[in-house]
Amino acid sequence: MTSNTQSIGIVGAGIMGRLLALELKWQGHTVTLFDRNDRDGRGSCSWTGAGMIAPYCELEAAERMITELGVYSAQRWPKLIKKFAEPVFYHSRGSLVVAHPNDRNELERLRRRVIDNAPRPDIMEEVDGARLGELEPELAGRFPQGLFFPFEQHMANRDLLRAMGKTLETEGVKFVTGFTTQTISSGEISDGHSTHTFDRVIDCRGMGAKSDLPELRGVRGELFYLHAPEVNLSRPVRLMHPRYSIYIVPRPNNEYVVGATAIESDDDRNVTVRSSLELLSAAYTVHTGFAEARVKEASVACRPAFPDNHPRIHTADGLIRVNGLYRHGFLIAPALSEFIASYIQTGAIPEKGKTLFREA
Amino acid sequence: MWKLADKELTNRLIQGTAQYPSPEILCESIRASGAEVVTIALRRQSPKDKAGARFWELIRGLGVHVLPNTAGCRTVKEAVTTAQMARDLFGTSWIKLEVIGDDYTLQPDTTALVEAARILVKDGFEVLPYTTEDLIVAQCLVDAGCRVVMPWGAYIGSAQGLTNKFALMTLRKRLPDTTLIVDAGLGKPSEAAHAMELGYDGVLVNTAIALAKDPVSMARAFGDAVRAGRAAYEAGLITPREMAAPSTPTIGQPFWHSERRE
Numbered sequence: 001m002t003s004n005t006q007s008i009g010i011v012g013a014g015i016m017g018r019l020l021a022l023e024l025k026w027q028g029h030t031v032t033l034f035d036r037n038d039r040d041g042r043g044s045c046s047w048t049g050a051g052m053i054a055p056y057c058e059l060e061a062a063e064r065m066i067t068e069l070g071v072y073s074a075q076r077w078p079k080l081i082k083k084f085a086e087p088v089f090y091h092s093r094g095s096l097v098v099a100h101p102n103d104r105n106e107l108e109r110l111r112r113r114v115i116d117n118a119p120r121p122d123i124m125e126e127v128d129g130a131r132l133g134e135l136e137p138e139l140a141g142r143f144p145q146g147l148f149f150p151f152e153q154h155m156a157n158r159d160l161l162r163a164m165g166k167t168l169e170t171e172g173v174k175f176v177t178g179f180t181t182q183t184i185s186s187g188e189i190s191d192g193h194s195t196h197t198f199d200r201v202i203d204c205r206g207m208g209a210k211s212d213l214p215e216l217r218g219v220r221g222e223l224f225y226l227h228a229p230e231v232n233l234s235r236p237v238r239l240m241h242p243r244y245s246i247y248i249v250p251r252p253n254n255e256y257v258v259g260a261t262a263i264e265s266d267d268d269r270n271v272t273v274r275s276s277l278e279l280l281s282a283a284y285t286v287h288t289g290f291a292e293a294r295v296k297e298a299s300v301a302c303r304p305a306f307p308d309n310h311p312r313i314h315t316a317d318g319l320i321r322v323n324g325l326y327r328h329g330f331l332i333a334p335a336l337s338e339f340i341a342s343y344i345q346t347g348a349i350p351e352k353g354k355t356l357f358r359e360a
Numbered sequence: 361m362w363k364l365a366d367k368e369l370t371n372r373l374i375q376g377t378a379q380y381p382s383p384e385i386l387c388e389s390i391r392a393s394g395a396e397v398v399t400i401a402l403r404r405q406s407p408k409d410k411a412g413a414r415f416w417e418l419i420r421g422l423g424v425h426v427l428p429n430t431a432g433c434r435t436v437k438e439a440v441t442t443a444q445m446a447r448d449l450f451g452t453s454w455i456k457l458e459v460i461g462d463d464y465t466l467q468p469d470t471t472a473l474v475e476a477a478r479i480l481v482k483d484g485f486e487v488l489p490y491t492t493e494d495l496i497v498a499q500c501l502v503d504a505g506c507r508v509v510m511p512w513g514a515y516i517g518s519a520q521g522l523t524n525k526f527a528l529m530t531l532r533k534r535l536p537d538t539t540l541i542v543d544a545g546l547g548k549p550s551e552a553a554h555a556m557e558l559g560y561d562g563v564l565v566n567t568a569i570a571l572a573k574d575p576v577s578m579a580r581a582f583g584d585a586v587r588a589g590r591a592a593y594e595a596g597l598i599t600p601r602e603m604a605a606p607s608t609p610t611i612g613q614p615f616w617h618s619e620r621r622e
Contacts, residue, residue, distance in 0.1 A: 063381055109571065116573060217383075217414030242517050263404050264383075267411035273430075274404070307418060309382035 029125030218266030218302030230289030377463025519547025556589025
């Protein structure tokens with residue numbers, strides 16, 4: 001099973017499945033990708049993401065392991081994007097974290113968590129109001145202090161999914177859309193009518209794999225897509241608050257993604273009024289220009305998570321299941337993808353990712 | 361052993377379950393502190409559809425008593441409906457009653473709280489109300505049929521400690537037969553110990569553990585502090601004196617040694 005050319009079937013075409021399909025194709029394997037949705041990835045968690053590559057800011061709620069995977073992935077993203085068949089909105093301008101004066105202790109909490117968990121001193125700059133105004137002129141005078149993370153990145157997640165879809169086509173990966181998976185087993189994928197056989201099958205379905213991975217749970221995330229002509233921000237801005245922490249991530253043409261809630265629930269129905277009030281009020285307190293913004297879309301997804309909120313790679317003969325990327329799909333997928341590709345190529349678990357692997 | 365409502369317990373720490381880095385760390389924290397009662401919020405988890413079931417199962421797997429709360433409710437009706445759903449979902453008549461009156465401070469609306477408590481007690485609930493340190497409100501809650509009253513130490517999540525110690529002492533003195541739990545606002549284990557030294561029957565802690573650098577160790581520290589504070593209360597604290605009282609006799613010391621130097 002470690003020969004250089006294998007036939008590989010991947011189920012689930014979110015960020016993880018797409019990236020893995022490309023990576024394995026580039027290694028010379030024959031790859032078929034299956035998904036219940038369309039080529040653009042509508043309906044996947046990745047479609048709802050904000051596309052922040054913010055390994056340090058994420059320490060707000062995540063643990064060091066996610067930061068390490070994120071830092072590694074952040075190094076890979078620019079190189080990967082260059083290989084895609086279409087341009088992707090992608091920037092490496094860092095990100096800003098602010099808090100209103102009453103909530104400045106929340107900034108302090110994040111600052112301490114970063115110092116405790118990230119070894120390099122140059123990854124975080126404490127900024128005053130003046131410096132903040134230099135970085136984001138429209139925030140001048142609004143916040144007395146903040147934190148700046150110069151190495152963080154952001155990208156348009158939907159652009160990226162589309163560009164990867166196009167790249168899959170040009171690279172010759174067979175992409176089966178509208179496919180309703182019934183069973184996945186060693187070397188086999190079935191929709192109940194026909195069975196496709198491969199040397200190896202990789203399950204990247206996220207919550208779709210719930211019945212095969214009983215520990216998986218959904219964490220509801222809600223976010224807004226806004227068009228705000230009066231708002232000009234060049235990089236992601238996070239607002240820290242004891243209860244209503246949000247991020248605002250720029251897209252081209254004055255569009256912004258505002259997110260996100262994290263509710264222990266696998267209900268993926270429409271955004272609630274309470275969440276809308278929280279997210280949008282918080283965005284308005286960052287920049288009053290959001291008052292006249294147009295709500296283009298309110299998006300909901302249930303992110304797949306294991307009890308420790310860390311990703312897992314289950315390996316068995318002819319079958320790999322990767323899941324539990326939680327709210328960190330874009331942040332950590334390049335690292336996971338490389339670990340899995342290396343495992344398939346060599347048959348050995350790579351040292352860097354060894355804590356993620358679980359062998360049957 | 362002590363009794364919370366009609367349950368015999370050994371541990372006097374009640375733990376909240378929000379804001380932890382992961383459910384796994386939450387579960388380890390509960391094991392580390394030894395807490396036997398944990399609170400669970402359900403308002404935002406589409407309780408009718410049991411959308412939060414996976415998370416609740418993880419907590420139930422610990423074998424602890426579940427104390428569902430009405431966090432996020434702002435009116436009597438919302439709180440009563442949420443309590444009824446919680447009873448069906450968790451099979452318990454216990455409810456931690458919260459009716460929030462102010463969004464920024466999460467200060468309880470004590471008028472609505474008393475009204476909701478009356479309705480729920482009549483409906484057979486064991487109501488554990490989250491309230492301020494106000495004696496009259498606490499008395500009204502007791503009159504409404506609450507056997508347990510949970511005054512705040514400070515605002516929820518503020519880590520300010522016991523901001524009105526004297527009012528908390530008055531409550532303890534005036535409601536000797538009511539189970540009193542300090543709920544909300546504790547930031548340090550020493551503050552939990554202090555609440556216990558005042559004769560409180562227990563404390564409820566969430567943020568101070570969940571957001572600590574190492575939640576599991578912090579949970580253990582709070583568990584230890586609560587035990588120490590209770591032991592101190594039972595052992596009988598000495599009364600502070602106006603002046604220093606040497607524990608060894610000073611006979612034979614020249615008198616000027618005891619003169620203060622200016």
